[in-house]
Amino acid sequence: xxxxxxxxxxxxxxxxxxxxxxxxxxxxxxxxxxxxxxxxxxxxxxxxxxxxxxxxxxxxxxxxxxxxxxxxxxxxxxxxxxxxxxxxxxxxxxxxxxxxxxxxxxxxxxxxxxxxxxxxxxxxxxxxxxxxxxxxxxxxxxxxxxxxxxxxxxxxxxxxxxxxxxxxxxxxxxxxxxxxxxxxxxxxxxxxxxxxxxxxxxxxxxxxxxxxxxxxxxxxxxxxxxxxxxxxxxxxxxxxxxxxxxxxxxxxxxxxxxxxxxxxxxxxxxxxxxxxxxxxxxxxxxxxxxxxxxxxxxxxxxxxxxxxxxxxxxxxxxxxxxxxxxxxxxxxxxxxxxxxxxxxxxxxxxxxxxxxxxxxxxxxxxxxxxxxxxxxxxxxxxxxxxxxxxxxxxxxxxxxxxxxxxxxxxxxxxxxxxxxxxxxxxxxxxxxxxxxxxxxxxxxxxxxxxxxxxxxxxxxxxxxxxxxxxxxxxxxxxxxxxxxxxxxxxxxxxxxxxxxxxxxxxxxxx
Ligand code: NAI
Numbered sequence: 001x002x003x004x005x006x007x008x009x010x011x012x013x014x015x016x017x018x019x020x021x022x023x024x025x026x027x028x029x030x031x032x033x034x035x036x037x038x039x040x041x042x043x044x045x046x047x048x049x050x051x052x053x054x055x056x057x058x059x060x061x062x063x064x065x066x067x068x069x070x071x072x073x074x075x076x077x078x079x080x081x082x083x084x085x086x087x088x089x090x091x092x093x094x095x096x097x098x099x100x101x102x103x104x105x106x107x108x109x110x111x112x113x114x115x116x117x118x119x120x121x122x123x124x125x126x127x128x129x130x131x132x133x134x135x136x137x138x139x140x141x142x143x144x145x146x147x148x149x150x151x152x153x154x155x156x157x158x159x160x161x162x163x164x165x166x167x168x169x170x171x172x173x174x175x176x177x178x179x180x181x182x183x184x185x186x187x188x189x190x191x192x193x194x195x196x197x198x199x200x201x202x203x204x205x206x207x208x209x210x211x212x213x214x215x216x217x218x219x220x221x222x223x224x225x226x227x228x229x230x231x232x233x234x235x236x237x238x239x240x241x242x243x244x245x246x247x248x249x250x251x252x253x254x255x256x257x258x259x260x261x262x263x264x265x266x267x268x269x270x271x272x273x274x275x276x277x278x279x280x281x282x283x284x285x286x287x288x289x290x291x292x293x294x295x296x297x298x299x300x301x302x303x304x305x306x307x308x309x310x311x312x313x314x315x316x317x318x319x320x321x322x323x324x325x326x327x328x329x330x331x332x333x334x335x336x337x338x339x340x341x342x343x344x345x346x347x348x349x350x351x352x353x354x355x356x357x358x359x360x361x362x363x364x365x366x367x368x369x370x371x372x373x374x375x376x377x378x379x380x381x382x383x384x385x386x387x388x389x390x391x392x393x394x395x396x397x398x399x400x401x402x403x404x405x406x407x408x409x410x411x412x413x414x415x416x417x418x419x420x421x422x423x424x425x426x427x428x429x430x431x432x433x434x435x436x437x438x439x440x441x442x443x444x445x446x447x448x449x450x451x452x453x454x455x456x457x458x459x460x461x462x463x464x465x466x467x468x469x470x471x472x473x474x475x476x477x478x479x480x481x482x483x484x485x486x487x488x489x490x491x492x493x494x495x496x497x498x499x500x501x502x503x504x505x506x507x508x509x510x
Contacts, residue, residue: 001169003177004089004117006030011078011087013037013104014094018121020046021149022091024053027074028150029178034087036078038094043077050075053150085111089174091143093121101125102133109135117167119143120158123194124250127160127187137162141171144191145180146453153181154453160187181452183445185435189254192441192449194247196460198261199427201244204232205264207420212413213297215284218420220296221411224382226421227375227457233284237277241270241284259487260431296382299410304401306344312337316468318350320377324406340365344398352471353418353426353478356388367395371403372419373467375457382409384419417482418475426475429464433491436461436504443504464494465503473498 004010010026012019015037023033023046037043054068081104084090090108092101105118112118118140120130131137142158155175159168168184175182185191190198204218212218219231236244245267252261270276270283277283285293309325310333318341326332341348351370352359360368368388374380383403387396396412403410413419418426432446441449447459457463464472476490497503 001166001173003173004031004170008088009034009086011036011084011090013081013084013090013092013108014121015039015042015046016093017147018145018149019091019093020049021147022093022121022145023075024050024071024150025145025178025180026091027071031074033075034078034084035075036081036084040077040079043079047072047075047077081107082111084108085113087112087116089117089119089171091119091121096122096124098125098129101130105130105134105140109139114139117141117171119171121145123191124189124247124254126189127158127163129160131160131162138164139167141168142185142187142191143171143175146193152453153179154193154449155180155182156185156191156193156449156453157182158185158187158191163187181448183441183449183452185441185445185449186439188435188438188440190247190251192435192446193453195251195440196428196431196435196446196450197454198248198251199431200228200424200454201232201236201248201267202262202264203424203427204420205266207413207416207423208233209264209266210414210416212416212420213411214294216294217296217411217413220382221372221384221420222424224409225372225374225380225384226424229455229457236267237283237285237287239277240279241267241276245271259485260489262487296409297411298382299400299412301404302397302401303405304344304398306398306401307331308333308343309402310335310342312340312342315339315341316350316471317373317466318348318371318377320374321371321406324378325402328406343402345392345395346399346402347395348399348402351386351417351419351422351475353422353475353482355415355417355482356386356391357415358388358417358482360388360390367391369396369399370419373422373425375421375463380408382411384411384413384421386413386415386419388415418479422475423479425460425463425467426472426479427488428460429472430476430488430491430494432460433464433493433504437491437493461504465505469501469503470498 010031011034012023013036015035023035027033051072057063058065058068127142131140141163144156146152146154157172172182215233219233222228222231248263275282278287281287308331312335346369348369356368356370370386372384436443443461447461450456450459473490473494480488
């Protein structure tokens with residue numbers, strides 16, 4: 001299906017943060033854009049904002065003046081809804097209220113021709129419910145941009161129950177022609193991003209609640225081992241604790257209280273205290289001028305005379321760590337076994353979702369040190385470890401010495417199942433897998449959405465594939481057994497893939 005040609009007039013209803021950004025995107029792509037708002041002042045402000053933003057790019061030498069002027073000239077103020085009659089596509093970005101949006105769409109249906117495409121930028125309302133009040137619900141589609149719209153690449157194209165598939169494809173192609181990365185999703189709470197991202201915040205809040213570490217430590221682990229651009233605490237401070245808490249609460253309610261999405265009391269207390277993040281000067285961190293960023297907790301330094309790293313069997317993703325050890329001059333000795341590393345007195349293993357104490361008892365592993373997941377063990381600058389109740393401190397010191405001599409800062413957390421990065425990734429992949437299982441989106445679109453919408457280092461499903469056959473499923477099974485909570489129930493799709501020895505995109509490595 002072809003994109004709308006640039007002769008098609010676009011109308012944007014609502015000239016706030018999102019509407020003016022969307023108008024800018026469409027105008028930059030060459031369309032004439034009507035910008036309407038119930039407040040004429042908002043339209044003026046929106047157009048002035050677009051001009052200012054483009055001028056900034058001209059000043060930096062990224063855009064020539066004539067192009068910027070032409071884009072601004074293509075954004076036309078509209079003082080009445082009836083002025084939008086000639087638009088081929090109307091994108092609504094007004095207040096997030098079902099009845100008000102339905103009323104505006106009903107008016108637009110009467111004003112515009114039968115062939116007009118109506119799109120909503122809603123982030124939390126059902127496109128199906130919005131369409132139910134229309135004469136032609138098949139002409140309504142979700143076009144969910146991310147803030148700021150001119151910068152963020154992702155557009156979720158949302159199909160309500162009645163949405164015409166060809167029309168959705170045309171909107172997908174149009175978003176691509178506008179330089180965006182569109183994905184399809186069916187109209188379900190949170191669509192892709194606002195659903196699949198919930199565990200990124202939830203697991204760290206839970207870990208903090210259970211004493212794994214403070215925000216600075218958990219943020220550092222997710223950045224430096226997980227390669228996420230920001231940790232969950234600094235990110236929610238930026239988003240606003242109230243906004244993030246409201247999204248979680250609305251997704252939790254929309255899924256009828258599914259414990260996967262249960263909001264956090266820690267975050268609630270921040271909201272109750274008015275500690276909303278950067279905008280209020282205090283969230284998990286303080287933002288006044290004098291405030292110093294707390295440091296991540298890092299263990300003391302140790303050294304060892306041990307020169308050999310023994311690798312027993314296939315270490316899976318830990319092979320990156322083995323390669324790093326070889327590059328650092330350690331002798332690698334390979335033996336049969338089940339993927340353990342031995343260094344001095346320490347037995348190191350990748351976390352499988354069980355506590356170190358449980359695993360050392362049930363597997364008969366003495367002096368066990370569990371290692372967290374890293375996005376890339378060859379480059380990680382920080383890693384979490386956890387040890388069992390019976391692990392000899394001398395063995396822990398050997399494990400620390402190994403990792404530290406590879407240039408890795410180590411954070412020892414208490415013995416919690418799944419550690420930090422593994423647990424986060426497993427739960428992100430779990431939610432992505434359920435979205436695929438339930439037909440909300442394809443695996444490729446889930447991953448693209450998480451990368452283009454939130455800058456994740458890799459899509460959670462491709463990352464899960466990279467860990468190998470059944471690894472994420474096993475972590476979740478163990479988390480569920482550890483907590484006896486429905487929150488950690490593994491997606492049926494992960495379970496099926498584990499038994500079929502396959503991944504989302506390829507045969508998983510065994
Ligand atoms: P905003 O508050 O900045 O702007 C909303 C604008 O709509 C205001 O200028 C208001 O005067 C106007 N408006 C309200 N009712 C109207 C009506 N009946 N007719 C015409 N104009 C009306 O809001 P924002 O942040 O731009 O959000 C707009 C929509 O985009 C909402 O549905 C929101 O959920 C969605 N969204 C917001 C994102 C964000 O990060 N802010 C991200 C993605 C979607």
